[in-house]
Amino acid sequence: MSKIAEKMRAATSKPAGAPALLVLEDGTVFAGTSCGAPGEAFGEICFNTSLEGYLEIVTDPSYAGQIVVLTYPQVGNYGVNADDAQAERPALRALVVRDMCPTPSSWRSQESLGDYLAREGVVAIEGVDTRALVRHIRDYGVQRAVVSTEDTDVAALLEKVRKSPSLVGENQVVGVSCDGAYSYTAANLPASHGFALAAPAEPRFKVVVYHCGVKRSILDGLVASGCELTVVPWDTPAEEVLAMSPDGVFLSNGPGDPEAVGETYRQAEKLLGKVPLFGICLGHQMMAKAAGAEIDKLKFGHHGGNHPVQNLLTGRVEVTAQNHGFCPRFQSLGALVPELSGGATEHAEDLREWGRRGVAPVVANERFGRIRLTHVNLDDGTAEGFAFLDVPAFSVQYHPEAAPGPTDAHYLFTAFARLMEGREDYLDIDIATDRLSGWKFGSTAEGEVA
Numbered sequence: 001m002s003k004i005a006e007k008m009r010a011a012t013s014k015p016a017g018a019p020a021l022l023v024l025e026d027g028t029v030f031a032g033t034s035c036g037a038p039g040e041a042f043g044e045i046c047f048n049t050s051l052e053g054y055l056e057i058v059t060d061p062s063y064a065g066q067i068v069v070l071t072y073p074q075v076g077n078y079g080v081n082a083d084d085a086q087a088e089r090p091a092l093r094a095l096v097v098r099d100m101c102p103t104p105s106s107w108r109s110q111e112s113l114g115d116y117l118a119r120e121g122v123v124a125i126e127g128v129d130t131r132a133l134v135r136h137i138r139d140y141g142v143q144r145a146v147v148s149t150e151d152t153d154v155a156a157l158l159e160k161v162r163k164s165p166s167l168v169g170e171n172q173v174v175g176v177s178c179d180g181a182y183s184y185t186a187a188n189l190p191a192s193h194g195f196a197l198a199a200p201a202e203p204r205f206k207v208v209v210y211h212c213g214v215k216r217s218i219l220d221g222l223v224a225s226g227c228e229l230t231v232v233p234w235d236t237p238a239e240e241v242l243a244m245s246p247d248g249v250f251l252s253n254g255p256g257d258p259e260a261v262g263e264t265y266r267q268a269e270k271l272l273g274k275v276p277l278f279g280i281c282l283g284h285q286m287m288a289k290a291a292g293a294e295i296d297k298l299k300f301g302h303h304g305g306n307h308p309v310q311n312l313l314t315g316r317v318e319v320t321a322q323n324h325g326f327c328p329r330f331q332s333l334g335a336l337v338p339e340l341s342g343g344a345t346e347h348a349e350d351l352r353e354w355g356r357r358g359v360a361p362v363v364a365n366e367r368f369g370r371i372r373l374t375h376v377n378l379d380d381g382t383a384e385g386f387a388f389l390d391v392p393a394f395s396v397q398y399h400p401e402a403a404p405g406p407t408d409a410h411y412l413f414t415a416f417a418r419l420m421e422g423r424e425d426y427l428d429i430d431i432a433t434d435r436l437s438g439w440k441f442g443s444t445a446e447g448e449v450a
């Protein structure tokens with residue numbers, strides 16, 4: 001090695017952390033070193049493919065009960081800034097990375113990611129061949145796993161993993177909801193947040209938010225579209241919410257198995273038709289469950305910032321942020337209404353077929369009338385959005401607030417405001433000129449290109 005190369009190596013190498021192990025329930029083992037808190041953490045292992053936004057991922061409450069692998073190989077380079085956090089503290093069980101940067105470089109950085117994880121008690125492992133690990137999860141599916149900095153006995157760890165509880169059937173929401181109601185308005189917007197680029201609209205709507213583990217950027221998006229929020233616990237009775245006479249109710253994202261969150265979807269059932277409703281991710285699943293949908297568990301889920309979704313109403317493709325492992329099946333909501341489904345009488349097996357035909361199909365639901373499929377995932381043909389035609393309600397499986405990810409779908413916050421105004425064309429929005437989505441194209445608040 002040349003002298004210069006030796007010097008460079010010395011300048012960039014970091015002290016090795018304590019040895020750590022990652023063991024999957026199928027017996028796959030990866031050795032690495034600790035880069036967060038010491039300890040032993042069990043959870044369902046999944047991977048996120050975003051290229052940036054690691055703090056938003058780490059603090060997304062929807063990761064409660066999960067061990068997250070980041071596919072981007074160098075993590076921590078720009079440090080951590082509290083304004084980017086999606087919740088007070090991380091809820092994920094552990095973090096797995098290829099390489100953790102101990103010397104962040106950014107004017108916004110307040111501390112290193114490793115220090116943050118250590119302070120928050122999150123176990124983390126680096127030095128893992130994350131490409132091999134992710135290919136393994138893609139081939140064999142998500143499964144239980146453990147990250148340990150305490151036990152070096154692989155056989156013992158494997159036994160413990162196989163005895164650990166499964167994410168399926170467990171209520172994770174109860175651990176990340178709020179204890180009591182609180183309000184959230186424009187005064188709460190963080191100074192350096194993305195939605196600050198579009199000044200918040202005048203507050204016009206009183207909205208109640210069911211907090212199932214809500215991401216802060218979702219609250220910001222609602223405020224940006226003109227809502228004053230009262231955030232309530234996940235199991236607040238619908239009667240209490242209606243007694244507040246809100247203009248609308250929002251059902252939040254949240255962790256774990258939607259089947260285990262009966263206290264929320266039973267409220268959604270009571271609210272549908274009584275007040276305009278909007279749901280994101282778990283909130284979408286809650287609305288679908290209220291209408292009797294069957295829920296599928298995906299092999300390795302959608303977690304990342306580049307998932308293409310086709311809007312069947314406009315034909316446009318949105319590049320979206322996603323984070324879910326479960327998904328309601330559109331076909332289970334009812335029989336097709338042929339006159340609103342391009343004459344079709346049979347459900348398409350692959351929902352992408354509707355995009356090819358230029359049709360947004362409608363089913364007749366026993367409880368709530370007609371429901372339209374509005375959005376479809378172009379990678380795997382899963383359902384991404386529903387709009388109820390006979391009651392004021394719509395929901396999406398993906399994340400219009402991004403955080404992290406592209407902002408193509410910010411317009412859905414505008415759509416909720418338009419739904420509360422009683423507009424039938426509430427979803428018919430040009431994202432190039434929408435106040436929330438369109439700022440990046442140089443449009444003004446009025447929608448004209450400046």
Ligand SMILES: NC(=O)CC[C@H](N)C(=O)O
Nearest residue numbers: 253254256281282325326
């Ligand atoms: N981000 C979310 O709301 C996740 C929803 C649900 N817990 C799932 O994994 O499918």
